[in-house]
Amino acid sequence: MKITLIGVGLIGGSMALKLKAKGLASYVYGVDQNEAHLTEAQQLGIIDEMASLEYAVAHSDLVILAIPVDASREMLPLILNLVDDTQTVMDAGSTKEGIVDAVKDHPKRDRFVAFHPMWGTENSGPKSALSESFTGKAAVICDREHSAEDALKTVELVAENLDMHLIYMKAQDHDIHTAYISHISHITSYALANTVLEKEREEDTIFQLASSGFSSTVRLAKSHPEMWVPIFKQNKENVLDVLNEHISQLRKFKSALEKDNDELLEELIRNANKIRGILGEK
């Protein structure tokens, strides 16, 4: 099938590389505000041709939106205006309520499938794209009942070709779960980086001492605001809810330490250790 890829960065680029490698994508039109990224994407074999939005969509079976969630919400209605009943549009955004809400009354709503591949890194741009990025990971399809049967089948075929396993849920539930499992991790990591940058004035010491533990906890703090500010805003209520709980959990550690309450400290840690079992480890 022919694909329009809107946003040729880490996520879109990784999807295109894999779908081409699998033979599902026969031709990929690239649409991006960033000209340098388009040129790079073409050199890297992510896209076959740069095109205008209108031209690309008119010649494609599938349109993939892989841009920040605020831009997706703005563009999706415009794209649905351009498609007919044989074409499918999917996104790849980290929040889902905002985007399904933006097209809930659109006459072409059923051509859209709300999709979220549960993978990302702190890096961005076409150069970071890898064809095996999604292999073995989970992908979520939201509110499937609002998509046409054939559009859903197309996106399921995409997920299968990305070697991902599918989970179906309501957009509302998706946003609650991702607040816990993805969005709060980013805030924690940003706040940790800011803590260290605020308190530790000796940058050279950070660099020399930084252990693998520090690096892994602070890894997500390298993620760009262009992507994450819109996510936090679109999932504001859920993120605030989880953030409040997180601050209250940190206060428990503070109180246990201040009061030399070793039993509480140990209990807090033993409880946290349970995450090992939940993540499917021994």
Added chain:
Amino acid sequence: MKITLIGVGLIGGSMALKLKAKGLASYVYGVDQNEAHLTEAQQLGIIDEMASLEYAVAHSDLVILAIPVDASREMLPLILNLVDDTQTVMDAGSTKEGIVDAVKDHPKRDRFVAFHPMWGTENSGPKSALSESFTGKAAVICDREHSAEDALKTVELVAENLDMHLIYMKAQDHDIHTAYISHISHITSYALANTVLEKEREEDTIFQLASSGFSSTVRLAKSHPEMWVPIFKQNKENVLDVLNEHISQLRKFKSALEKDNDELLEELIRNANKIRGILGEK
């Protein structure tokens, strides 16, 4: 040289494997409260012989303490009672003020070198030990002026054979820096795990959705309380100081979100992004 290894787990085991591989350790006596670990360590080639503390120390050139920091602080004076002026004792603990303070008036203080290899994982026990664990990482020697010249040389030789690069600092400074760079990461990670465990009741959903970002931020939350409660206690004041700053950084995110202050949100994230440069990345 002959070595007594007190604590045959992740850290001590990794040290012994590497020092044997390099030929620096000709024979390793293992001392551990955990009999199963001693048997495992012998099977894995970490130690050559299980022995009583007194016997092992009497027959060794070097004694390595690789046990939780509270136990190290208790045992170190007893070990120094057993050594003569040709023997060296080193530790591998994550806090340094407590241990140097415990022996500051000991007549054999100069046989001890306070050492901290900046590496660890969330795993423990001899089975987790790897000979290349420390390669390329930093190791800290604290308060070198309180160690005898030959004892210092021995520990420097150990660091060299572990393929680590040495940094020298005061115990007090070490504990301030590690509060920022290592200890707070663990508290953050524990608190994050507890947040998710508290709020996300659908364990299966955590498991299915857990992305690499979540896994890396929460990785340290698998670390055992036996090791970490004593570290937090021994570094209480520094850890509390950093924890307060961390909570205040999280409150900035909360406030920016609550007030829809996009500029502040973006500024907080852009500031956090600076950690990329400090960690020596582009």
